[in-house]
Amino acid sequence: MxxxxxxxxxxxxxxxxxxxxxxxxxxxxxxxxxxxxxxxxxxxxxxxxxxxxxxxxxxxxxxxxxxxxxxxxxxxxxxxxxxxxxxxxxxxxxxxxxxxxxxxxxxxxxxxxxxxxxxxGTATPEPVAPPKPASTLTPSGVPMATALANALSSMPADPTASPTPQQPATQTASISFDIPLRDARDAFERAYFEYHLARENGSMTRVAEKTGLERTHLYRKLKQLGVDLGKNRNEV
CATH class of the missing domain: 3.40.50.2300 (Response regulator)
Structure with a gap:
Protein backbone atom coordinates (compact mmCIF):
# COMPACT_ATOMS: atom_id res chain seq x y z
CA MET A 1 0.00 0.00 0.00
CA GLY A 121 11.16 5.05 -5.70
CA THR A 122 13.66 7.87 -5.33
CA ALA A 123 16.06 6.63 -7.99
CA THR A 124 17.20 9.08 -10.65
CA PRO A 125 14.41 9.30 -13.25
CA GLU A 126 15.13 8.18 -16.78
CA PRO A 127 13.84 10.13 -19.79
CA VAL A 128 10.70 8.69 -21.33
CA ALA A 129 9.36 9.01 -24.85
CA PRO A 130 7.19 12.11 -25.39
CA PRO A 131 3.44 11.51 -25.68
CA LYS A 132 1.63 11.00 -28.93
CA PRO A 133 -0.78 13.77 -29.98
CA ALA A 134 -3.88 13.78 -27.79
CA SER A 135 -6.29 12.73 -30.54
CA THR A 136 -4.44 9.70 -31.98
CA LEU A 137 -5.66 6.91 -29.67
CA THR A 138 -9.01 5.53 -28.59
CA PRO A 139 -9.45 4.54 -24.90
CA SER A 140 -8.39 0.98 -25.75
CA GLY A 141 -5.10 2.17 -27.31
CA VAL A 142 -6.24 1.61 -30.91
CA PRO A 143 -5.09 4.35 -33.33
CA MET A 144 -8.05 6.68 -33.81
CA ALA A 145 -7.62 6.74 -37.59
CA THR A 146 -7.81 2.93 -37.68
CA ALA A 147 -10.89 2.81 -35.46
CA LEU A 148 -12.54 5.52 -37.54
CA ALA A 149 -11.79 3.70 -40.79
CA ASN A 150 -13.10 0.42 -39.37
CA ALA A 151 -16.27 2.09 -38.16
CA LEU A 152 -16.91 3.83 -41.47
CA SER A 153 -16.23 0.67 -43.46
CA SER A 154 -19.04 -1.06 -41.55
CA MET A 155 -21.65 1.50 -42.61
CA PRO A 156 -24.19 0.55 -45.33
CA ALA A 157 -23.21 1.58 -48.85
CA ASP A 158 -26.70 3.09 -49.22
CA PRO A 159 -26.92 6.01 -46.76
CA THR A 160 -30.73 5.54 -46.58
CA ALA A 161 -30.48 1.85 -45.66
CA SER A 162 -31.40 0.83 -42.13
CA PRO A 163 -28.65 -0.85 -40.11
CA THR A 164 -28.91 -4.55 -39.40
CA PRO A 165 -27.80 -6.23 -36.13
CA GLN A 166 -24.57 -7.21 -37.88
CA GLN A 167 -24.15 -3.73 -39.35
CA PRO A 168 -24.99 -1.13 -36.65
CA ALA A 169 -25.18 2.56 -37.45
CA THR A 170 -22.38 4.92 -36.45
CA GLN A 171 -22.33 8.69 -36.01
CA THR A 172 -18.58 9.05 -36.36
CA ALA A 173 -18.76 10.64 -39.80
CA SER A 174 -20.96 13.47 -38.49
CA ILE A 175 -18.44 14.75 -35.90
CA SER A 176 -17.58 18.38 -36.56
CA PHE A 177 -13.96 19.42 -36.91
CA ASP A 178 -14.86 22.98 -35.90
CA ILE A 179 -15.24 22.22 -32.18
CA PRO A 180 -12.57 22.13 -29.44
CA LEU A 181 -10.31 19.07 -29.43
CA ARG A 182 -11.62 17.74 -26.12
CA ASP A 183 -15.24 17.96 -27.33
CA ALA A 184 -14.33 16.25 -30.59
CA ARG A 185 -12.52 13.48 -28.73
CA ASP A 186 -15.52 12.96 -26.42
CA ALA A 187 -17.86 12.89 -29.42
CA PHE A 188 -15.71 10.31 -31.17
CA GLU A 189 -15.41 8.12 -28.07
CA ARG A 190 -19.18 8.32 -27.51
CA ALA A 191 -19.84 7.22 -31.11
CA TYR A 192 -17.14 4.55 -30.77
CA PHE A 193 -18.78 2.93 -27.72
CA GLU A 194 -22.33 3.34 -29.05
CA TYR A 195 -21.20 1.57 -32.22
CA HIS A 196 -19.85 -1.42 -30.29
CA LEU A 197 -22.85 -1.52 -27.94
CA ALA A 198 -25.20 -1.68 -30.93
CA ARG A 199 -23.02 -4.24 -32.71
CA GLU A 200 -22.91 -6.52 -29.65
CA ASN A 201 -26.60 -6.01 -28.85
CA GLY A 202 -25.76 -4.32 -25.56
CA SER A 203 -23.54 -7.12 -24.21
CA MET A 204 -21.10 -5.42 -21.83
CA THR A 205 -18.94 -8.54 -21.73
CA ARG A 206 -18.42 -8.59 -25.48
CA VAL A 207 -18.00 -4.81 -25.68
CA ALA A 208 -15.29 -5.00 -23.01
CA GLU A 209 -13.52 -7.70 -25.03
CA LYS A 210 -13.83 -5.75 -28.30
CA THR A 211 -12.58 -2.45 -26.87
CA GLY A 212 -9.87 -3.95 -24.66
CA LEU A 213 -11.20 -2.39 -21.45
CA GLU A 214 -11.97 -4.01 -18.13
CA ARG A 215 -15.69 -4.00 -17.39
CA THR A 216 -15.34 -1.75 -14.34
CA HIS A 217 -13.43 0.86 -16.33
CA LEU A 218 -15.83 0.44 -19.25
CA TYR A 219 -18.81 1.27 -17.01
CA ARG A 220 -17.00 4.36 -15.67
CA LYS A 221 -16.10 5.50 -19.18
CA LEU A 222 -19.64 5.08 -20.51
CA LYS A 223 -21.03 6.97 -17.52
CA GLN A 224 -18.48 9.76 -18.02
CA LEU A 225 -19.42 10.09 -21.71
CA GLY A 226 -23.15 10.02 -20.98
CA VAL A 227 -23.79 6.89 -23.06
CA ASP A 228 -27.28 5.46 -22.49
CA LEU A 229 -26.75 1.91 -21.23
CA GLY A 230 -30.44 1.15 -21.51
CA LYS A 231 -30.34 0.97 -25.29
CA ASN A 232 -30.04 -2.56 -26.76
CA ARG A 233 -28.83 -3.87 -23.41
CA ASN A 234 -29.47 -7.56 -22.89
CA GLU A 235 -26.47 -8.67 -20.83
CA VAL A 236 -24.59 -7.21 -17.89
Whole structure:
Protein backbone atom coordinates (compact mmCIF):
# COMPACT_ATOMS: atom_id res chain seq x y z
CA MET A 1 0.00 0.00 0.00
CA UNK A 2 1.32 3.43 -0.97
CA UNK A 3 0.29 7.04 -0.44
CA UNK A 4 -0.42 8.75 -3.77
CA UNK A 5 -1.06 12.46 -4.18
CA UNK A 6 -3.35 13.34 -7.10
CA UNK A 7 -3.11 16.98 -8.22
CA UNK A 8 -5.74 18.01 -10.78
CA UNK A 9 -8.15 20.94 -11.03
CA UNK A 10 -10.89 18.74 -12.58
CA UNK A 11 -13.06 17.18 -9.88
CA UNK A 12 -14.14 14.33 -12.15
CA UNK A 13 -10.53 13.33 -12.82
CA UNK A 14 -9.65 13.47 -9.11
CA UNK A 15 -12.64 11.33 -8.17
CA UNK A 16 -12.00 8.77 -10.92
CA UNK A 17 -8.30 8.37 -10.10
CA UNK A 18 -9.08 8.24 -6.39
CA UNK A 19 -11.62 5.46 -6.93
CA UNK A 20 -9.32 3.40 -9.15
CA UNK A 21 -6.24 3.76 -6.94
CA UNK A 22 -8.22 3.14 -3.75
CA UNK A 23 -9.54 -0.07 -5.28
CA UNK A 24 -5.90 -1.07 -5.78
CA UNK A 25 -5.31 -0.65 -2.04
CA UNK A 26 -3.53 2.71 -2.06
CA UNK A 27 -4.13 5.71 0.17
CA UNK A 28 -5.08 8.62 -2.07
CA UNK A 29 -4.66 12.29 -1.14
CA UNK A 30 -6.24 14.96 -3.36
CA UNK A 31 -5.23 18.51 -4.29
CA UNK A 32 -7.26 20.65 -6.67
CA UNK A 33 -4.49 23.17 -7.36
CA UNK A 34 -0.77 23.77 -6.99
CA UNK A 35 -1.12 25.62 -3.66
CA UNK A 36 -2.85 22.68 -2.01
CA UNK A 37 -0.13 20.41 -3.40
CA UNK A 38 2.57 22.73 -1.97
CA UNK A 39 0.94 22.72 1.45
CA UNK A 40 0.66 18.93 1.46
CA UNK A 41 4.28 18.46 0.36
CA UNK A 42 5.53 20.74 3.15
CA UNK A 43 3.85 18.50 5.70
CA UNK A 44 4.36 15.06 4.13
CA UNK A 45 6.18 13.17 1.38
CA UNK A 46 3.90 10.94 -0.69
CA UNK A 47 5.18 7.78 -2.31
CA UNK A 48 4.05 9.03 -5.73
CA UNK A 49 2.49 12.14 -7.28
CA UNK A 50 0.13 12.27 -10.26
CA UNK A 51 0.44 15.90 -11.39
CA UNK A 52 -1.72 17.65 -13.97
CA UNK A 53 0.10 20.11 -16.23
CA UNK A 54 -2.63 22.65 -16.98
CA UNK A 55 -4.05 24.18 -13.78
CA UNK A 56 -5.49 27.67 -13.24
CA UNK A 57 -3.20 28.96 -10.49
CA UNK A 58 0.21 27.44 -11.24
CA UNK A 59 0.88 24.90 -13.96
CA UNK A 60 2.33 21.50 -13.13
CA UNK A 61 5.68 22.10 -14.80
CA UNK A 62 6.24 25.25 -12.72
CA UNK A 63 5.34 23.37 -9.55
CA UNK A 64 7.74 20.60 -10.56
CA UNK A 65 10.51 23.21 -10.97
CA UNK A 66 9.73 24.62 -7.51
CA UNK A 67 9.99 21.22 -5.86
CA UNK A 68 13.25 20.51 -7.66
CA UNK A 69 14.73 23.89 -6.61
CA UNK A 70 13.63 23.35 -3.01
CA UNK A 71 15.03 19.79 -2.86
CA UNK A 72 11.47 18.50 -2.36
CA UNK A 73 11.41 16.41 -5.53
CA UNK A 74 12.25 13.27 -3.57
CA UNK A 75 9.32 11.19 -4.83
CA UNK A 76 8.40 9.94 -8.32
CA UNK A 77 6.16 12.33 -10.24
CA UNK A 78 3.99 11.32 -13.19
CA UNK A 79 2.68 14.21 -15.29
CA UNK A 80 -0.83 14.18 -16.80
CA UNK A 81 -2.38 16.26 -19.58
CA UNK A 82 -4.74 16.10 -22.52
CA UNK A 83 -3.23 19.08 -24.29
CA UNK A 84 0.51 19.04 -23.61
CA UNK A 85 2.98 19.47 -26.46
CA UNK A 86 6.01 17.27 -27.01
CA UNK A 87 8.23 20.12 -25.83
CA UNK A 88 6.30 20.36 -22.57
CA UNK A 89 6.62 16.62 -21.94
CA UNK A 90 10.34 16.68 -22.69
CA UNK A 91 10.83 19.68 -20.39
CA UNK A 92 9.01 17.92 -17.56
CA UNK A 93 11.13 14.79 -17.85
CA UNK A 94 14.31 16.88 -17.89
CA UNK A 95 13.24 18.56 -14.64
CA UNK A 96 12.63 15.21 -12.99
CA UNK A 97 9.24 13.82 -13.97
CA UNK A 98 9.32 10.05 -14.24
CA UNK A 99 6.59 9.52 -16.80
CA UNK A 100 3.77 11.17 -18.75
CA UNK A 101 0.14 10.05 -19.08
CA UNK A 102 -2.12 11.38 -21.80
CA UNK A 103 -5.75 12.11 -20.93
CA UNK A 104 -8.13 10.39 -21.11
CA UNK A 105 -5.99 7.90 -19.22
CA UNK A 106 -6.46 4.23 -20.08
CA UNK A 107 -6.81 2.06 -16.99
CA UNK A 108 -4.00 -0.35 -17.82
CA UNK A 109 -1.60 2.49 -18.67
CA UNK A 110 -2.43 4.19 -15.38
CA UNK A 111 -1.87 1.07 -13.28
CA UNK A 112 1.33 0.20 -15.12
CA UNK A 113 2.72 3.73 -14.72
CA UNK A 114 1.85 3.77 -11.01
CA UNK A 115 3.45 0.36 -10.50
CA UNK A 116 6.62 1.48 -12.27
CA UNK A 117 6.65 4.76 -10.37
CA UNK A 118 6.36 3.07 -6.99
CA UNK A 119 9.05 0.55 -7.95
CA UNK A 120 11.27 3.40 -9.11
CA GLY A 121 11.16 5.05 -5.70
CA THR A 122 13.66 7.87 -5.33
CA ALA A 123 16.06 6.63 -7.99
CA THR A 124 17.20 9.08 -10.65
CA PRO A 125 14.41 9.30 -13.25
CA GLU A 126 15.13 8.18 -16.78
CA PRO A 127 13.84 10.13 -19.79
CA VAL A 128 10.70 8.69 -21.33
CA ALA A 129 9.36 9.01 -24.85
CA PRO A 130 7.19 12.11 -25.39
CA PRO A 131 3.44 11.51 -25.68
CA LYS A 132 1.63 11.00 -28.93
CA PRO A 133 -0.78 13.77 -29.98
CA ALA A 134 -3.88 13.78 -27.79
CA SER A 135 -6.29 12.73 -30.54
CA THR A 136 -4.44 9.70 -31.98
CA LEU A 137 -5.66 6.91 -29.67
CA THR A 138 -9.01 5.53 -28.59
CA PRO A 139 -9.45 4.54 -24.90
CA SER A 140 -8.39 0.98 -25.75
CA GLY A 141 -5.10 2.17 -27.31
CA VAL A 142 -6.24 1.61 -30.91
CA PRO A 143 -5.09 4.35 -33.33
CA MET A 144 -8.05 6.68 -33.81
CA ALA A 145 -7.62 6.74 -37.59
CA THR A 146 -7.81 2.93 -37.68
CA ALA A 147 -10.89 2.81 -35.46
CA LEU A 148 -12.54 5.52 -37.54
CA ALA A 149 -11.79 3.70 -40.79
CA ASN A 150 -13.10 0.42 -39.37
CA ALA A 151 -16.27 2.09 -38.16
CA LEU A 152 -16.91 3.83 -41.47
CA SER A 153 -16.23 0.67 -43.46
CA SER A 154 -19.04 -1.06 -41.55
CA MET A 155 -21.65 1.50 -42.61
CA PRO A 156 -24.19 0.55 -45.33
CA ALA A 157 -23.21 1.58 -48.85
CA ASP A 158 -26.70 3.09 -49.22
CA PRO A 159 -26.92 6.01 -46.76
CA THR A 160 -30.73 5.54 -46.58
CA ALA A 161 -30.48 1.85 -45.66
CA SER A 162 -31.40 0.83 -42.13
CA PRO A 163 -28.65 -0.85 -40.11
CA THR A 164 -28.91 -4.55 -39.40
CA PRO A 165 -27.80 -6.23 -36.13
CA GLN A 166 -24.57 -7.21 -37.88
CA GLN A 167 -24.15 -3.73 -39.35
CA PRO A 168 -24.99 -1.13 -36.65
CA ALA A 169 -25.18 2.56 -37.45
CA THR A 170 -22.38 4.92 -36.45
CA GLN A 171 -22.33 8.69 -36.01
CA THR A 172 -18.58 9.05 -36.36
CA ALA A 173 -18.76 10.64 -39.80
CA SER A 174 -20.96 13.47 -38.49
CA ILE A 175 -18.44 14.75 -35.90
CA SER A 176 -17.58 18.38 -36.56
CA PHE A 177 -13.96 19.42 -36.91
CA ASP A 178 -14.86 22.98 -35.90
CA ILE A 179 -15.24 22.22 -32.18
CA PRO A 180 -12.57 22.13 -29.44
CA LEU A 181 -10.31 19.07 -29.43
CA ARG A 182 -11.62 17.74 -26.12
CA ASP A 183 -15.24 17.96 -27.33
CA ALA A 184 -14.33 16.25 -30.59
CA ARG A 185 -12.52 13.48 -28.73
CA ASP A 186 -15.52 12.96 -26.42
CA ALA A 187 -17.86 12.89 -29.42
CA PHE A 188 -15.71 10.31 -31.17
CA GLU A 189 -15.41 8.12 -28.07
CA ARG A 190 -19.18 8.32 -27.51
CA ALA A 191 -19.84 7.22 -31.11
CA TYR A 192 -17.14 4.55 -30.77
CA PHE A 193 -18.78 2.93 -27.72
CA GLU A 194 -22.33 3.34 -29.05
CA TYR A 195 -21.20 1.57 -32.22
CA HIS A 196 -19.85 -1.42 -30.29
CA LEU A 197 -22.85 -1.52 -27.94
CA ALA A 198 -25.20 -1.68 -30.93
CA ARG A 199 -23.02 -4.24 -32.71
CA GLU A 200 -22.91 -6.52 -29.65
CA ASN A 201 -26.60 -6.01 -28.85
CA GLY A 202 -25.76 -4.32 -25.56
CA SER A 203 -23.54 -7.12 -24.21
CA MET A 204 -21.10 -5.42 -21.83
CA THR A 205 -18.94 -8.54 -21.73
CA ARG A 206 -18.42 -8.59 -25.48
CA VAL A 207 -18.00 -4.81 -25.68
CA ALA A 208 -15.29 -5.00 -23.01
CA GLU A 209 -13.52 -7.70 -25.03
CA LYS A 210 -13.83 -5.75 -28.30
CA THR A 211 -12.58 -2.45 -26.87
CA GLY A 212 -9.87 -3.95 -24.66
CA LEU A 213 -11.20 -2.39 -21.45
CA GLU A 214 -11.97 -4.01 -18.13
CA ARG A 215 -15.69 -4.00 -17.39
CA THR A 216 -15.34 -1.75 -14.34
CA HIS A 217 -13.43 0.86 -16.33
CA LEU A 218 -15.83 0.44 -19.25
CA TYR A 219 -18.81 1.27 -17.01
CA ARG A 220 -17.00 4.36 -15.67
CA LYS A 221 -16.10 5.50 -19.18
CA LEU A 222 -19.64 5.08 -20.51
CA LYS A 223 -21.03 6.97 -17.52
CA GLN A 224 -18.48 9.76 -18.02
CA LEU A 225 -19.42 10.09 -21.71
CA GLY A 226 -23.15 10.02 -20.98
CA VAL A 227 -23.79 6.89 -23.06
CA ASP A 228 -27.28 5.46 -22.49
CA LEU A 229 -26.75 1.91 -21.23
CA GLY A 230 -30.44 1.15 -21.51
CA LYS A 231 -30.34 0.97 -25.29
CA ASN A 232 -30.04 -2.56 -26.76
CA ARG A 233 -28.83 -3.87 -23.41
CA ASN A 234 -29.47 -7.56 -22.89
CA GLU A 235 -26.47 -8.67 -20.83
CA VAL A 236 -24.59 -7.21 -17.89
Missing amino acids: ATILVVDDEMGIRELLSEILSDEGHVVELAENAQQARDYRIQQTPDLVLLDIWMPDTDGVTLLKEWAAQARLTMPVIMMSGHATIDTAVEATKIGALNFLEKPIALQKLLKAVEQGLAH
